[in-house]
Amino acid sequence: MSENGALPLRGKVLTVDTMNPNVKKVDYAVRGPIVQRAVQIEKELKEGVKKPFEEVIKANIGDAHAMGQRPITFFRQVMALCTYPQLLDDNKFPEDAKNRARRILQSCGGNSIGAYTSSQGIDCVRHDVANYIQRRDGGIPSDPDNIYLTTGASDGIVTILKLLTAGEGRTRTGVMISIPQYPLYSASLAELGAVQINYYLNEEKCWSLDISELQRSLQAAREHCNPRVLCIINPGNPTGQVQSRQCIEDVIRFAAKENLFLMADEVYQDNVYAEGCEFHSFKKVLFEMGPEYSSKLELASFHSTSKCYMGECGFRGGYLEVINMDPEVKAQLTKLVSVRLCPPVPGQALMDLVVNSPQPGEPSYQTFIKERTAVLSALAEKAKLTEEILNTVPGISCNPVQGAMYSFPRITLPERAINEAKAKGQAPDMFYCMKLLEETGICLVPGSGFGQREGTYHFRMTILPPTDKLKIMLNKLKEFHQKFTQQYS
Amino acid sequence: MSENGALPLRGKVLTVDTMNPNVKKVDYAVRGPIVQRAVQIEKELKEGVKKPFEEVIKANIGDAHAMGQRPITFFRQVMALCTYPQLLDDNKFPEDAKNRARRILQSCGGNSIGAYTSSQGIDCVRHDVANYIQRRDGGIPSDPDNIYLTTGASDGIVTILKLLTAGEGRTRTGVMISIPQYPLYSASLAELGAVQINYYLNEEKCWSLDISELQRSLQAAREHCNPRVLCIINPGNPTGQVQSRQCIEDVIRFAAKENLFLMADEVYQDNVYAEGCEFHSFKKVLFEMGPEYSSKLELASFHSTSKCYMGECGFRGGYLEVINMDPEVKAQLTKLVSVRLCPPVPGQALMDLVVNSPQPGEPSYQTFIKERTAVLSALAEKAKLTEEILNTVPGISCNPVQGAMYSFPRITLPERAINEAKAKGQAPDMFYCMKLLEETGICLVPGSGFGQREGTYHFRMTILPPTDKLKIMLNKLKEFHQKFTQQYS
Ligand SMILES: Cc1ncc(COP(=O)(O)O)c(C=O)c1O
Ligand SMILES: Cc1ncc(COP(=O)(O)O)c(C=O)c1O
Numbered sequence: 001m002s003e004n005g006a007l008p009l010r011g012k013v014l015t016v017d018t019m020n021p022n023v024k025k026v027d028y029a030v031r032g033p034i035v036q037r038a039v040q041i042e043k044e045l046k047e048g049v050k051k052p053f054e055e056v057i058k059a060n061i062g063d064a065h066a067m068g069q070r071p072i073t074f075f076r077q078v079m080a081l082c083t084y085p086q087l088l089d090d091n092k093f094p095e096d097a098k099n100r101a102r103r104i105l106q107s108c109g110g111n112s113i114g115a116y117t118s119s120q121g122i123d124c125v126r127h128d129v130a131n132y133i134q135r136r137d138g139g140i141p142s143d144p145d146n147i148y149l150t151t152g153a154s155d156g157i158v159t160i161l162k163l164l165t166a167g168e169g170r171t172r173t174g175v176m177i178s179i180p181q182y183p184l185y186s187a188s189l190a191e192l193g194a195v196q197i198n199y200y201l202n203e204e205k206c207w208s209l210d211i212s213e214l215q216r217s218l219q220a221a222r223e224h225c226n227p228r229v230l231c232i233i234n235p236g237n238p239t240g241q242v243q244s245r246q247c248i249e250d251v252i253r254f255a256a257k258e259n260l261f262l263m264a265d266e267v268y269q270d271n272v273y274a275e276g277c278e279f280h281s282f283k284k285v286l287f288e289m290g291p292e293y294s295s296k297l298e299l300a301s302f303h304s305t306s307k308c309y310m311g312e313c314g315f316r317g318g319y320l321e322v323i324n325m326d327p328e329v330k331a332q333l334t335k336l337v338s339v340r341l342c343p344p345v346p347g348q349a350l351m352d353l354v355v356n357s358p359q360p361g362e363p364s365y366q367t368f369i370k371e372r373t374a375v376l377s378a379l380a381e382k383a384k385l386t387e388e389i390l391n392t393v394p395g396i397s398c399n400p401v402q403g404a405m406y407s408f409p410r411i412t413l414p415e416r417a418i419n420e421a422k423a424k425g426q427a428p429d430m431f432y433c434m435k436l437l438e439e440t441g442i443c444l445v446p447g448s449g450f451g452q453r454e455g456t457y458h459f460r461m462t463i464l465p466p467t468d469k470l471k472i473m474l475n476k477l478k479e480f481h482q483k484f485t486q487q488y489s
Numbered sequence: 490m491s492e493n494g495a496l497p498l499r500g501k502v503l504t505v506d507t508m509n510p511n512v513k514k515v516d517y518a519v520r521g522p523i524v525q526r527a528v529q530i531e532k533e534l535k536e537g538v539k540k541p542f543e544e545v546i547k548a549n550i551g552d553a554h555a556m557g558q559r560p561i562t563f564f565r566q567v568m569a570l571c572t573y574p575q576l577l578d579d580n581k582f583p584e585d586a587k588n589r590a591r592r593i594l595q596s597c598g599g600n601s602i603g604a605y606t607s608s609q610g611i612d613c614v615r616h617d618v619a620n621y622i623q624r625r626d627g628g629i630p631s632d633p634d635n636i637y638l639t640t641g642a643s644d645g646i647v648t649i650l651k652l653l654t655a656g657e658g659r660t661r662t663g664v665m666i667s668i669p670q671y672p673l674y675s676a677s678l679a680e681l682g683a684v685q686i687n688y689y690l691n692e693e694k695c696w697s698l699d700i701s702e703l704q705r706s707l708q709a710a711r712e713h714c715n716p717r718v719l720c721i722i723n724p725g726n727p728t729g730q731v732q733s734r735q736c737i738e739d740v741i742r743f744a745a746k747e748n749l750f751l752m753a754d755e756v757y758q759d760n761v762y763a764e765g766c767e768f769h770s771f772k773k774v775l776f777e778m779g780p781e782y783s784s785k786l787e788l789a790s791f792h793s794t795s796k797c798y799m800g801e802c803g804f805r806g807g808y809l810e811v812i813n814m815d816p817e818v819k820a821q822l823t824k825l826v827s828v829r830l831c832p833p834v835p836g837q838a839l840m841d842l843v844v845n846s847p848q849p850g851e852p853s854y855q856t857f858i859k860e861r862t863a864v865l866s867a868l869a870e871k872a873k874l875t876e877e878i879l880n881t882v883p884g885i886s887c888n889p890v891q892g893a894m895y896s897f898p899r900i901t902l903p904e905r906a907i908n909e910a911k912a913k914g915q916a917p918d919m920f921y922c923m924k925l926l927e928e929t930g931i932c933l934v935p936g937s938g939f940g941q942r943e944g945t946y947h948f949r950m951t952i953l954p955p956t957d958k959l960k961i962m963l964n965k966l967k968e969f970h971q972k973f974t975q976q977y978s
Pocket of ligand 1: 062151152153154155182184233237265267303304305306313316317318829830
């Protein structure tokens, strides 16, 4: 201490130099600089700053309600009943909603969604999830003990990656992820210090997955790490492809042969639009391939309340199912999730409604089906619209949006634009997207945030804005692209 | 492959030998073997198995609603309105509840709690939290930019520990935690691979904190790691003590002198019962000590919707406030939390209600105050009752439960019991608690799950059961302890 008793001036305990180095390596483009600037611009607009547009259109994130989609009435009715059970006496609510609410409340401590639940999730919800999977997969059994409810699919994915991360140097766990990828994967791997192994999807073949590319990527990775995990997103984000049954079989065969743990991110399982495309769960295909595979391959699959027709992102509901997981490891998983006590109970309850929706004959059935169909057919229409309009623009080429909620078109950028971006230290597609935002208010995510083949440029755009807004947006984008190309030619 | 095309039998990809070694080291007693056995026993009772008791009393976890506490009406009304906004037209709901709901909905994307929010949490909620802190701390300013909403306090605590973990070997981050501790801390440190540094609370002086013990523990730790963090739980879990203002000042002075980042777990800030005790936030004391400290010391403090008078554990709401955090590190924190998108929105909304509860003159004010007072005075009564009855038992000695929700009495175990436990490979207090569970249905957590001085034994019991049940439980416990002592003497 100095004479007057003041403490000597010392630096901070926690600085970027002394913080967790893995956290520093994390990157998360979906909420990166473009989005931060978009939020700023929104504030400026509110404060009356003049711009060449009146509002920011956020097509950067798969957030259906934020883009105006209405919640499914039945789901919200049951959730309101669970939240404030006095409403159970209200005759404005249908009987099936009340029954669902009573059942959920009965399985909560003190009949309250304010109690902690078992860390793995509410018993009856896990049973309902297992029944749903069994129905979905044509009767292939699902064991509630293999179901873990999660805080959104994000939480489940990170948890399984965490279990799998071990070793040091050349024995460090390597995890194969598709490029382009959903950046949760690269971010989590960076945080965990696991090795990211890239395999490229085939843009020329509608973003499909080639086994030869898996093989190439695995071979290369074996030189420097211990590849143990293969992650698949189907339907794909950001690329919107839907995998064929054949492809899934090939992937399973590959994973079995190469002794890889398979992680199947199936949060878009209801989001399939293109003709001839169908969702096949990895689990179903695995079991249809016979006991040689189904008794052996270790698989974790993930689902969420955030996507599909419900789009309830804010509730952070989700589940994972593990297949063929070593029982001792499962005990470790159960212990690990118990540290955070339990997933949010409203999210658990909502997940229950998704897997146990109104049935024919129940009072809410008609409305439910009407609402669900409306959402899914609007999405199908917008998927088509997006592809069509984008492909009319010279310098933009867009694969069919077969599923999920995104288009990932390739853009041709003039040499001068690329150089100007590089001079600024920016990825060229970031430069493009930033300009687009400033000039039109359209908020997209540059392809570089998801990964892409060297020298190619893309952006990701959700198909979620309401049809009329989407059309306006696509046309503004077309205009911008033409102007941009001219300006830099 | 073998001749008939079958795959060679290979081991699992993921086994306890090849999994994340840090996860293996994690221990979480609050949901450990005792609780697992309790769940089993409940099932057996349901199936009609005869037991010397009719129900399991879970006094193992601070889960108020599960023990029969009713939710605060106003909170649930607003939550129901947010969930199903059609109810805004219903005249059964008071105007102040509707106003709160409208305000929350207006700050959600698409006016839906089903939209993702900003990763740091809803803007207006963070403003309300800052205002609450400012009021609580007698006007000391709080900046909404320093507030992060979290998935329960657990999430916030793990996130800050994660930021702070760095270095290898002797430079590895060391984190000082009290013994006994809330096992989230030891579990998270194990998972992160940080070094746990124990300092012991002084049981003889009502579980108070001695600076000389902090000094001893720090000195010892400096031999083998890089101590950078000091964690304090006030009011204490599992020990129920409330720190004096003087003690907090001393701790702050110590942390400043030793260049430690301070983490203040203040989730029990409304749970103070004993006469002469009062809650002082670390932040308030820090700022009252003058700029010499308040301009320098790095502090993170944590709050939750799970405890206090609301006990809304299932919603997983919480916040953290950072003080004097390096701006670059704050940017890293913001990036890190964005990977999981956002905390559950119902939990965020509930946190808002806690910090922005009904005001005098508003229609819900009277009921709210009545409900809150009822909960807190019942807890105060039960805190006293617990201490009194336990101290009538020879071989049990219990400090006053000044705050939080737990008693942590010391138990004297006969030598023969200790030996029998050790022969079974069990901690002696685990042996005791397991027997108690089997014979009486009372579910407690052994002291060994929280840490205790070598050769001493304790259990943790919540004071949450309704008063009449608590009395029955305490008397059963008394009887058991006497029988147990006799049996093993
Ligand atoms: C492929 C994929 N997986 C997982 C998630 C995580 O979603 P959540 O955590 O909201 O369930 C998303 C969200 O966009 C996604 O696109
Ligand atoms: C001291 C302390 N901190 C943090 C927590 C975590 O609570 P939550 O994650 O429910 O907010 C608890 C829960 O019991 C606790 O006792």
